[in-house]
Amino acid sequence: MVEKRKPIAVKDAIEKVLGFSRVGQIEHVALQESYGRFLAVDLVADHAVPPFDRSPYDGFAIRSIDTISASADLPVEFEVIDEIGAGYVSDHLLGERQAIRIMTGAQIPNGCDAVVMLELTKVSKRNDKVFMSIKRPFKKGDNISFAGEDTLKGSTLVKKGAYITPGIVALLATFGYDTVPVVYKPRIGIIATGSELLDVRETLVPGKIRNSNSFMIEAQCRRGGAKPIYFGKLMDNLDECFLAVQNALRSVDFLITTGGVSVGDYDYLPEIYKRLGANVLFNKVAMRPGSVTTVAEVNGKLLFGLSGNPSACYVGFELFVRPIVRTFLHNERPHLQKIKAVLGKDFLKPNPFTRFVRGQLTFSDGKISVSPVGLDKSNVVTSLADANVFIVLPGGSRGYQMGDMVDVLLIEDQTGSETSWAESFK
Numbered sequence: 186m187v188e189k190r191k192p193i194a195v196k197d198a199i200e201k202v203l204g205f206s207r208v209g210q211i212e213h214v215a216l217q218e219s220y221g222r223f224l225a226v227d228l229v230a231d232h233a234v235p236p237f238d239r240s241p242y243d244g245f246a247i248r249s250i251d252t253i254s255a256s257a258d259l260p261v262e263f264e265v266i267d268e269i270g271a272g273y274v275s276d277h278l279l280g281e282r283q284a285i286r287i288m289t290g291a292q293i294p295n296g297c298d299a300v301v302m303l304e305l306t307k308v309s310k311r312n313d314k315v316f317m318s319i320k321r322p323f324k325k326g327d328n329i330s331f332a333g334e335d336t337l338k339g340s341t342l343v344k345k346g347a348y349i350t351p352g353i354v355a356l357l358a359t360f361g362y363d364t365v366p367v368v369y370k371p372r373i374g375i376i377a378t379g380s381e382l383l384d385v386r387e388t389l390v391p392g393k394i395r396n397s398n399s400f401m402i403e404a405q406c407r408r409g410g411a412k413p414i415y416f417g418k419l420m421d422n423l424d425e426c427f428l429a430v431q432n433a434l435r436s437v438d439f440l441i442t443t444g445g446v447s448v449g450d451y452d453y454l455p456e457i458y459k460r461l462g463a464n465v466l467f468n469k470v471a472m473r474p475g476s477v478t479t480v481a482e483v484n485g486k487l488l489f490g491l492s493g494n495p496s497a498c499y500v501g502f503e504l505f506v507r508p509i510v511r512t513f514l515h516n517e518r519p520h521l522q523k524i525k526a527v528l529g530k531d532f533l534k535p536n537p538f539t540r541f542v543r544g545q546l547t548f549s550d551g552k553i554s555v556s557p558v559g560l561d562k563s564n565v566v567t568s569l570a571d572a573n574v575f576i577v578l579p580g581g582s583r584g585y586q587m588g589d590m591v592d593v594l595l596i597e598d599q600t601g602s603e604t605s606w607a608e609s610f611k
């Protein structure tokens with residue numbers, strides 16, 4: 186008699202998994218390697234930006250008081266006493282009707298309280314001296330970029346756990362992070378099981394297919410922020426699979442297996458969990474695809490038994506592995522970000538379980554719409570190429586029609602969400 190599994194709600198399954206979350210330690214990487222990593226400390230401004238008053242234009246540094254009477258009929262003339270480019274500091278103190286030629290980014294000279302753009306001035310030379318005249322008055326502070334106007338010393342600019350974007354890389358450089366404290370990437374072991382699996386380079390023979398799941402999971406690990414470690418593909422042989430799982434578990438933070446998790450004669454994962462003395466958190470989730478997704482724990486270490494079916498495997502990773510990776514990385518938004526979109530095509534399949542349909546989000550005329558891509562079966566692989574979202578269709582309905590507003594989970598997004606997707610029937 187085949188064991189009857191009791192499905193649990195997706196949200197509950199995610200919570201059970203997160204009950205065994207761990208957090209990673211700090212390591213340091215070169216600034217140029219920091220993009221895409223997760224910051225291990227708060228980034229606090231240890232100096233003001235800009236650190237000094239500076240000119241935002243190429244022009245002349247002046248004293249505004251000297252310009253009060255300037256007009257088109259009666260321009261005011263200044264003697265130009267110095268010239269400074271960015272990176273240099275003038276040692277002159279501006280006196281009455283004196284100006285310093287200044288370039289964008291240069292520090293404002295002493296005595297100056299306004300800058301005039303080059304285009305608003307007329308320059309002339311007399312007796313080896315340079316003069317500049319202007320035709321309108323300027324106020325104190327005109328065209329000065331003040332110290333601290335970008336940020337003040339002591340401001341927290343980026344929180345620990347943030348995904349490092351190119352913009353954050355700019356901040357890290359601004360504050361002198363030659364090396365960056367980032368969170369150590371969790372090591373995720375990957376084992377593919379299945380006697381039907383060929384290596385990528387092998388030629389197809391009857392009854393066999395190429396292993397695609399382990400490579401897909403490696404890429405998903407990288408997208409999630411983890412370091413994948415591939416332990417190879419195994420035949421459906423209980424002893425071999427058991428030993429491989431037992432060995433791999435020793436050297437990784439989390440372990441993923443694909444295939445062999447259902448109720449077939451050669452689905453050995455359930456027996457492997459028994460032999461390991463693992464605590465199985467769940468072995469059926471009320472969702473499609475990926476209903477057979479199983480998660481177990483041995484001495485606090487999680488083992489993700491993802492389905493062999495490619496689409497189910499993909500969904501299982503994003504819903505259950507990604508949040509544990511992001512939590513490990515100290516990220517405060519470990520779940521997939523959810524938005525609403527208009528369904529662009531009918532999806533009329535009824536289903537008792539919530540469906541995570543691979544879909545593509547498109548933007549046109551200010552409307553966000555989403556359409557399923559490819560065949561919606563858990564054993565398909567081709568639909569994954571075009572999918573950038575999961576369309577979440579709660580169970581218990583007779584299907585969904587074009588124009589319905591639906592929940593969509595963004596799988597290419599790095600912002601994430603604090604809360605996990607929850608069944609709306611609850």
Ligand SMILES: Nc1nc2c(c(=O)[nH]1)N[C@H]1C(S)=C(S)[C@@H](COP(=O)(O)OP(=O)(O)OC[C@H]3O[C@@H](n4cnc5c(N)ncnc54)[C@H](O)[C@@H]3O)O[C@H]1N2
Pocket residue numbers: 377378379381382394395396397398399443444445446447448449452474475476477491492493494495497563564
């Ligand atoms: N009697 C029942 N049969 C099945 C049930 C069930 O509840 N009762 N569940 C079905 C569902 S749902 C799924 S999903 C699959 C899950 O199967 P397994 O996780 O045990 O995976 P396998 O049997 O090993 O393989 C399934 C399918 O996926 C292909 N596969 C496996 N590994 C890979 C790989 N690395 N790359 C590409 N494709 C792979 C494999 O060839 C099979 O076609 O079980 C249903 N059956």
Ligand code: MOO
Pocket residue numbers: 472473474475476477478492494497563
């Ligand atoms: O676990 Mo299966 O993918 O639900 O179809």
Ligand SMILES: [Mg+2]
Pocket residue numbers: 444445446447448449451452493
């Ligand atoms: Mg099976």
